[in-house]
Amino acid sequence: MHRFPLLFLAVFFFVFAFSVANAEPAVxxxxxxxxxxxxxxxxxxxxxxxxxxxxxxxxxxxxxxxKKHYESGNIQGLQxxxxxxxxxxxxxxxxxxxxxxxxxxxxxxxxxxERGATPANxxxxxxxxxxxxxxxxxxxxxxxxxxxGVLVYKGGIDSIASTxxxxxxxxxxxxxxxxxxxxxxxxxxxxxxxxYGCSVxxxx
Amino acid sequence: xxxxxxxxxxxxxxLSTSGLHAVAASSEAATGQVKAQLIASADAVHPGxxxxxxxxxxxxxxxxxxxxxxxxxxxxxxxEYDLPPGSAAGEIQWPTPSRISMGSVxxxxxxxxxxxxxxxxxxxxxxxxxxxxVKARVNxxxxxxxxxxxxxxxxxxxxxxxxxxxxGTGSPLIAQARAGLPVASPWSFRLEKIGDRLSLRISGxxxxxxxxxxxxxxxxxxxxxxxGADQISKVSGDVLELQLKPGDDPLASGGMxxxxxxxxxxxxxxxxxxxxxxxxxxxxxxxxxxxxxxxxDLPLSSALLLALAGGVILNLMPCVFPILSFxxxxxxxxxxxxxxxxxxxxxxxxxxxxxxxxxxxxLLILLKAGGAxxxxxxxxxxxxxxxxxxxLMFAVGLSLSGVFSLGGAFTGVGSGLAQRSGYTxxxxxxxxxxxxxxxxxxxxxxxxLGFALTQPPAILLAVFLGLGLGLALPYLxxxxxxxxxxxxxxxxxxxxxxxxxxxxxxxxxxxxLVWVLAQQAGVNAAAVALGxxxxxxxxxxxxxxxxxxxxxxxxPCMGFVALxxxxxxxxxxxxxxxxxxxxxxxxxxxxxxxxxxYSTGRLQQLRAxxxxxxxxxxxxxxxxxxxxxxxxxxxxxxxxxFETFGITYLKGDWTNRDQEITGVLAEFGRGGVPxxxxxxxxxxxxxxxxxxxxxxxxxxxSIRVAASPGSAVSQ
Numbered sequence: 001m002h003r004f005p006l007l008f009l010a011v012f013f014f015v016f017a018f019s020v021a022n023a024e025p026a027v028x029x030x031x032x033x034x035x036x037x038x039x040x041x042x043x044x045x046x047x048x049x050x051x052x053x054x055x056x057x058x059x060x061x062x063x064x065x066x067k068k069h070y071e072s073g074n075i076q077g078l079q080x081x082x083x084x085x086x087x088x089x090x091x092x093x094x095x096x097x098x099x100x101x102x103x104x105x106x107x108x109x110x111x112x113x114e115r116g117a118t119p120a121n122x123x124x125x126x127x128x129x130x131x132x133x134x135x136x137x138x139x140x141x142x143x144x145x146x147x148x149g150v151l152v153y154k155g156g157i158d159s160i161a162s163t164x165x166x167x168x169x170x171x172x173x174x175x176x177x178x179x180x181x182x183x184x185x186x187x188x189x190x191x192x193x194x195x196y197g198c199s200v201x202x203x204x
Numbered sequence: 205x206x207x208x209x210x211x212x213x214x215x216x217x218x219l220s221t222s223g224l225h226a227v228a229a230s231s232e233a234a235t236g237q238v239k240a241q242l243i244a245s246a247d248a249v250h251p252g253x254x255x256x257x258x259x260x261x262x263x264x265x266x267x268x269x270x271x272x273x274x275x276x277x278x279x280x281x282x283x284e285y286d287l288p289p290g291s292a293a294g295e296i297q298w299p300t301p302s303r304i305s306m307g308s309v310x311x312x313x314x315x316x317x318x319x320x321x322x323x324x325x326x327x328x329x330x331x332x333x334x335x336x337x338v339k340a341r342v343n344x345x346x347x348x349x350x351x352x353x354x355x356x357x358x359x360x361x362x363x364x365x366x367x368x369x370x371x372g373t374g375s376p377l378i379a380q381a382r383a384g385l386p387v388a389s390p391w392s393f394r395l396e397k398i399g400d401r402l403s404l405r406i407s408g409x410x411x412x413x414x415x416x417x418x419x420x421x422x423x424x425x426x427x428x429x430x431x432g433a434d435q436i437s438k439v440s441g442d443v444l445e446l447q448l449k450p451g452d453d454p455l456a457s458g459g460m461x462x463x464x465x466x467x468x469x470x471x472x473x474x475x476x477x478x479x480x481x482x483x484x485x486x487x488x489x490x491x492x493x494x495x496x497x498x499x500x501d502l503p504l505s506s507a508l509l510l511a512l513a514g515g516v517i518l519n520l521m522p523c524v525f526p527i528l529s530f531x532x533x534x535x536x537x538x539x540x541x542x543x544x545x546x547x548x549x550x551x552x553x554x555x556x557x558x559x560x561x562x563x564x565x566x567l568l569i570l571l572k573a574g575g576a577x578x579x580x581x582x583x584x585x586x587x588x589x590x591x592x593x594x595x596l597m598f599a600v601g602l603s604l605s606g607v608f609s610l611g612g613a614f615t616g617v618g619s620g621l622a623q624r625s626g627y628t629x630x631x632x633x634x635x636x637x638x639x640x641x642x643x644x645x646x647x648x649x650x651x652x653l654g655f656a657l658t659q660p661p662a663i664l665l666a667v668f669l670g671l672g673l674g675l676a677l678p679y680l681x682x683x684x685x686x687x688x689x690x691x692x693x694x695x696x697x698x699x700x701x702x703x704x705x706x707x708x709x710x711x712x713x714x715x716x717l718v719w720v721l722a723q724q725a726g727v728n729a730a731a732v733a734l735g736x737x738x739x740x741x742x743x744x745x746x747x748x749x750x751x752x753x754x755x756x757x758x759x760p761c762m763g764f765v766a767l768x769x770x771x772x773x774x775x776x777x778x779x780x781x782x783x784x785x786x787x788x789x790x791x792x793x794x795x796x797x798x799x800x801x802y803s804t805g806r807l808q809q810l811r812a813x814x815x816x817x818x819x820x821x822x823x824x825x826x827x828x829x830x831x832x833x834x835x836x837x838x839x840x841x842x843x844x845x846f847e848t849f850g851i852t853y854l855k856g857d858w859t860n861r862d863q864e865i866t867g868v869l870a871e872f873g874r875g876g877v878p879x880x881x882x883x884x885x886x887x888x889x890x891x892x893x894x895x896x897x898x899x900x901x902x903x904x905x906s907i908r909v910a911a912s913p914g915s916a917v918s919q
Binding site for chain 2: 192
């Protein structure tokens with residue numbers, strides 16, 4: 001009589017632990033799949049992008065750290081570099097309604113036009129579901145998924161944590177280095193780095 | 205004309221006037237969220253001084269700035285000092301941070317206010333009378349939901365004064381800031397990888413963990429642990445285990461985890477948080493388990509088995525053996541009784557033992573809950589208890605000698621009660637066996653007890669009952685298997701002789717206890733105890749001879765009996781005072797003193813010098829300890845070995861309560877004495893735990909093996 005609930009509990013915990021462990025985004029593990037509303041009115045589904053390298057850029061256009069990298073032209077440059085290599089660049093905005101960085105599709109597209117930014121698309125994650133699936137904590141923060149759907153990079157944009165635009169040129173740019181490694185078919189040398197920036201403005 | 209010699213005096217005068225003080229000691233700048241102030245620990249400086257400077261941030265409500273590791277996002281505050289040539293500011297001394305969580309993102313930082321201190325050296329060639337300007341460019345990120353990077357420039361000028369001149373007290377905020385800095389930890393840490401978690405084990409005192417409200421480890425480096433993950437804390441005895449989840453830049457084996465342990469306790473004035481520095485190396489998985497871990501991580505089933513075995517072996521210990529033979533003897537007299545009756549006697553005896561062990565266990569649980577540092581045999585640390593047991597032993601001896609017999613009083617009341625009194629007798633024999641068994645920590649029992657003392661109450665009780673069952677087992681088996689009984693000799697006159705003979709071990713036990721008492725409470729206590737014993741003997745004799753007389757004689761006699769007993773008890777109670785601390789020290793003054801009194805400080809001092817040390821934790825009431833000292837530690841061969849290897853012999857006396865020793869025992873997973881440790885030469889050598897039963901060969905071999913190169917590491 002007593003054994004049954006115990007067994008049930010054990011199985012439950014095992015399954016729970018397993019599913020949680022599986023959801024952790026870890027480098028060289030399959031990247032969690034998601035599907036989200038896009039700024040262009042459509043839907044972005046990661047599974048559909050299988051066969052292509054995908055960069056996820058968590059962003060919040062009002063965050064001073066994001067501003068540093070857009071105002072200096074750093075991110076725009078990386079987006080062009082990625083597009084030239086056939087890499088799909090997706091911005092992800094996890095800001096909840098009413099919080100800093102929250103935008104609708106039109107505002108997001110306008111902001112990108114004004115900044116000269118050219119991501120392949122922008123994913124509007126106002127519930128934070130995708131952000132939490134990836135454990136995104138910072139804006140800016142990056143995840144790179146290879147054509148096989150495996151996470152090959154997670155981390156920050158560069159090595160100098162600051163809001164000073166002058167630091168962009170001095171810093172080691174992790175994304176640019178990762179793109180170079182990918183282009184030459186090498187594994188990414190620095191595949192997990194420290195992100196820095198504002199916290200992602202999740203709901204609650 | 206300006207007189208340079210007068211200048212320091214003038215400065216001192218100016219500094220003592222409060223109006224200028226504020227201007228001289230700080231400079232301020234403010235943004236919408238943060239007011240920053242540059243402060244110093246002095247109002248003026250001498251050439252060659254080292255002072256503290258700092259930037260104080262006063263932050264408006266709901267906003268925060270960041271610690272050296274900002275956590276999941278954010279940025280640590282940066283200070284660039286611009287100083288005259290030859291001078292330099294040290295690293296920022298970060299106060300203990302707090303967690304600021306925004307949903308699933310957790311940051312480490314400061315709210316309301318924080319002061320970031322650095323040391324500052326003034327060049328020796330600074331000229332008295334000159335000014336020493338301190339400029340600071342301070343960058344910070346201040347966040348609520350949104351974040352704003354800010355930068356201010358602060359300046360402070362400190363007059364340089366000549367040697368001997370007053371330098372003032374500086375800003376009072378400095379002292380306040382220093383109080384908020386993490387301090388050196390009083391605990392030892394161990395870090396292991398267990399499964400997918402890091403296990404940080406903090407060895408403290410169980411009592412400290414009782415008042416704990418919150419405990420959190422802040423890693424100094426990003427990614428060492430997942431910043432926002434729950435830190436599950438688990439207390440088992442003196443060890444608090446904190447389970448940490450590795451982060452995105454996890455530690456490798458042998459890597460150092462540095463950070464601050466913030467401990468919040470409920471104190472008289474509400475909750476108070478203090479930070480303790482942590483630097484702990486992640487142990488390689490292949491390292492052989494440490495002795496204490498091996499013993500405390502004993503599975504429950506093994507602990508119960510060990511307890512059972514320990515209980516059985518207790519029967520052979522010098523303290524219990526007389527009781528057991530006493531009991532076996534009574535079995536012979538019961539031999540004519542029916543099997544059912546014999547079994548009932550066995551059960552009554554077992555019940556007596558189990559109940560006593562349960563009470564003992566319950567008492568331990570209560571005392572532990574009350575925060576007392578105690579261990580096995582703890583009750584023998586009370587002189588009054590020792591006296592009571594000495595009286596009891598003596599009375600049992602008198603009874604065995606035939607001076608008096610209790611049974612006679614009940615004969616007239618009817619056979620039913622007599623029968624019952626027989627079972628009561630068996631029951632109390634069990635109680636007695638438990639009482640006298642406690643000072644003997646048998647082999648196997650040490651580990652089981654050490655385990656039990658670090659466990660929750662239910663498990664502690666289970667181990668105790670296992671121990672009791674083991675103690676009762678031989679007699680119980682004898683009662684249940686008549687075939688075993690047939691091995692016992694036939695009753696006869698020899699039984700009476702044996703009974704009388706067994707009185708002598710009881711007298712022996714009483715003598716030993718009086719000796720223990722003298723150790724604990726001084727020579728006068730021995731006189732009190734012996735006087736009490738005479739009163740008891742007198743009472744017993746009077747009781748016995750008056751039994752056969754009529755009430756006219758018997759009642760007055762009983763009055764005298766009662767009087768004598770009361771005199772013995774009250775005399776004991778009031779005659780024995782235990783000036784506890786003074787006595788242990790007195791023990792040190794014996795003639796052949798090859799040893800020093802143990803203290804943690806002395807041990808650490810010797811270890812720091814890399815000298816080999818032998819530590820003996822003992823107590824006057826611990827028979828195995830005394831036997832070991834006689835047969836092993838006092839032997840010439842052992843003495844020679846100690847001399848040859850230059851070993852310092854430290855002796856820790858646990859006869860009376862001693863927190864320090866109880867702590868060490870717990871560290872090695874023990875709840876009682878004896879404990880023998882050998883620290884081989886070298887500052888990093890692991891201590892060797894010797895068995896609880898020593899021979900000269902065991903001691904010498906342990907020393908020799910540990911001293912040979914390469915072997916210390918494998919310990």
